[in-house]
Amino acid sequence: MNIKNKTVWITGASSGIGKALATEFSQQGAKVILSARNEQKLLEVKASCLNPDKVKILRLDLTDFDTFKLKVNEALGLFDGIDILVNNGGISQRSLTVETQLSVDQQIFDVNYFGTIALTKALLPHFMTKKSGQFVVISSILGKIGTPLRTAYAGSKHALHGFFDSLRAEVFNDNIAVTIICPGYVNTNVSKNALTADGSKYNIDDQGNANGMPPNIFAKKAIKYITKQKQEVVIAGFKETAAIYLKRFYPKLLANIIRKVNVT
Ligand SMILES: NC(=O)c1ccc[n+]([C@@H]2O[C@H](COP(=O)([O-])OP(=O)(O)OC[C@H]3O[C@@H](n4cnc5c(N)ncnc54)[C@H](OP(=O)(O)O)[C@@H]3O)[C@@H](O)[C@H]2O)c1
16 A cells, blocks of 8 residues: 555644554655644644645544544544544553542543544544445554553453454445554653653653653654554564464463562
């Protein structure tokens, strides 16, 4: 698939991975719609794109599910429909289960899972009518394994796999593709923005993220897989990728390792 002149709608486009994807899609000639809550940051991302005239901003809060039908209609009118929705917006977690307020688990699920599936469901009729389209989901290594301090986050990402694997089977005959991407550590603000037990921001740039893959490198790799309409891919370093294979073939060994690893 050639990305040139395709219309790509990206959530979580104000920062990190979403911002890098927007810049890279624009560089490759796509028309891009940027969504997130922070409009000022979206304007800065737009200005940094190679073709700002082919970039539009659509402010969206992933927890405002009731607005999605309207937002989809607005998005469809910005260019000439939508070809690819990149479900990227999300929040992480840094807290022990025993201390975490249920409202925090719910907030993480509202953004990562319900926001993502609600937006997908609002756009789905458009893809079904035109018999084409692609849903991209930015999951995580934590969509495949679990580690301490991430119960809600890992739960929300695992849930995305269940939803989108099922959806892929349902819409195959409508010529709609589903691509799930599982990043390892990427150098973004994800840990700073992560929620702690009481819902306040963690505000620390974890070493794993600080030493993670540069977002622009991640974006280039991700777009390569998106254009090939891959079903599921892992974009991560050796250790994180190995963990997924251990989980599949030696789950007990991985469990032993995970409980001893000093996860921050
Ligand atoms: N960085 C990593 O190491 C890593 C690893 C695995 C998976 N991921 C996943 O990658 C995705 C992007 O994260 P990132 O690393 O780029 O982190 P980030 O820099 O913190 O960016 C998160 C993005 O999500 C948006 N967002 C958060 N809450 C939102 C809400 N209620 N409504 C709409 N947008 C919201 C933020 O925009 P506003 O605040 O402007 O709304 C921001 O654009 C996430 O799904 C994350 O789980 C990241």
